[in-house]
Structures are given as structure tokens and as C-alpha cells.
Amino acid sequence: MAVFDHGEYQRWLAQAEHTLASARRDAEAGDFAWACFKAHQAGEYAVKALLRGLGRPAYGQAIRRLLQEVAALALEVSVDIQAAGQLLDRHYEPTRYPDAYPEGSPHEYYDARAAEEALNAAHQIFGWIKSVE
Helix, strand or coil, X not given: CCCCCHHHHHHHXXXXXXXXXXXXXXXXXXXXXXXXXXXXXXXXXXXXXXXXXXXXXXXXXXXXXXXXXXXXXXXXXXXXXXXXXXHHHCCCCCCCCHHHCCCCCHHHCCCHHHHHHHHHHHHXXXXXXXXXX
């Protein structure tokens, strides 16, 4: 395996942490759909931080697929981390596009519980990323 690129890892992880903090602020303000979307973004950036630190390309937005790329490098990705990625992936598009629902707008379909679940999933991924760096 190549030498770990700490600079690239830190660059992506810093953005992930900033985005997760923004998601928390959105949840506290009642902007639950945005909190869920940003929790996804934070999780995506965190997994990309690891992949880029390992010298691998990291493209796309599906956390589940990005985690599969990590697993292909012989790093163990637990069932719980995979589940956290899948939960976050469900928030990528429907949090932002009204046509994801039969009527209404995305903000009408998200609540504090959904935001808390998304934030917890992102935190779970962060904890795992930091344990394998």
C-alpha cells in the first residue's frame, strides 16, 4: 500500500467536519431536510478523505459504494458502518427535490428524528474513519 497522504486526508476531513457542524446547526434551527442532506455530505467527504489519503480516486456520491472501495483495499467495513452509509445515501436526493414526493416539498417530509438519525450515522462513520486512519 502507498504512503498515507495526511495532507489530502486532512483537507477532506476538515471539510467533512465543517459540513457536519453545519448540519447540526440546521437541525437545531428546524431545517431537518438540510440537516439530513448535509449529514450525507459530511459522511461522503469523510469516506473520500480516507480514500484520498490512501491515494485512491474517490468519485461519486454513494457512500455505500465508496465504502465498498475501502473494503476492496482490505480494510474491514463493519455491517454497522455499511448500514450508516446506506441510511445517509437515502438522503442525497429526496431532501432537495420536490419531485421526489407525490406532493409538497422535501422540508415537509423531514423531522427532528430523521435529522438525529442522519447525524448519528455521520458521527458513526467519522468515528470509524478516525479509527482506521
